[in-house]
Amino acid sequence: MEITLIEQLEERLRQAMLKNDVSALEELIADDLVFTTHTGELIDKQTDLEAHRSDTQKLVLLNGQQQQVKVYGNTAVVTVKMEVAGTFEGKAFVGIYRYTRVWAKSQPQGNWQVVAGHVSQVGD
Secondary structure, eight states: OHHHHHHHHHHHHHHHHHHTOHHHHHHHEEEEEEEEOTTSOEEOHHHHHHHHHTTSEEEEEEEEEEEEEEEETTEEEEEEEEEEEEEETTEEEEEEEEEEEEEEEOTTTOOEEEEEEEEEEEOO
């Protein structure tokens, strides 16, 4: 079932983010990604990959809760509340965030990739 596949891809994405595995992230993120950060900044795939490649962003905790996956044909929408900890530009941070990610199945290869996303900081 597609929901199980998307859940597995979400876990691969989470592990790749924790390990700064740029190769895996390259595969999981679409070339035309549009992602809105918690500050409202729009970033693209290359900006996201560079943050991992350069260790500008180093995540040590991504603990997901309340994950929901909805599949609409060749598109899936994932929402998850995530406890996040790490460093950004050398400064430690910890917080609770809610992510929304849109996965799309590319044609003709049929690979699922993240095409859009948004993250907001939330309370407990």
